[in-house]
Amino acid sequence: MPRKKITDLLNDELQDSVSSEQLEPRTSVEPAPKTTQEPGSETNNQIELQTPKLTESETPQLPKYLSLERKEVRLSAEQLDALTMITRRLNRSRAKQGERITDNTLIRVAIEMLIEHSAKLEGVTEEELLESYKRAIND
Template sequence: MARADLSAMLGRLEETPAPPPTATEPAPPVSPSAPPAPEPASSPAKEQPTQAGYKAFERKETRLRGDQYSDLTEQARRLNRVKRTGTPRITENTLIRVAIDLLLQQRETLRGDTEDEIRKSVGL
């Protein structure tokens, strides 16, 4: 059986690519079914994501000390052992987000030029 020519099946593609959008033209949407970007929250209370899971969060990498990572893992495991069935899994990232919320509640007291000074400014 002869191989089908892919370009014949798809039709002739444009030889020259379309020019990129200029600064005055808005970029086309990524996907017609993509939800609009969320509006920035005007209050300090943040809405918790629903069943969308980890994809509802922004990605941010961080470096942790070995003791921090192992303690986070142990605490996540401990909380998962005693949590109700059917609730979302608790991960190290869950605990990091809670810690960030706790830190941001004390934003007015944050002071210092080094990590140790900042830690002391919030009572650690």
């Protein structure tokens, strides 16, 4: 049986913890209002059990990457280096806080552009497809 990679084990553990959180809805507890007892009343010496009121709170929002499907892709060393450099440049130039830009973010943006111009793609090799894509986005 092949050994699992550490990243696969961590992803499995993370998925298990997220799915168990989803199964158990979070609730907040509001104590029942206290009632004042008059001295000498029969219930003064008895302990009253108070049932806390449960209110549903917002469900925790999953991180974006957990809502996406996993897909592996093979890239050349030059592509990986360029992707990393672009990611770093964009993250350094971010003026506001927000979603962190990752290599995967840029790959998803590129895929959206490819889908948008897919009708103009033609060719049977990677080079031909790339050239037709370049023509499509430059038109």
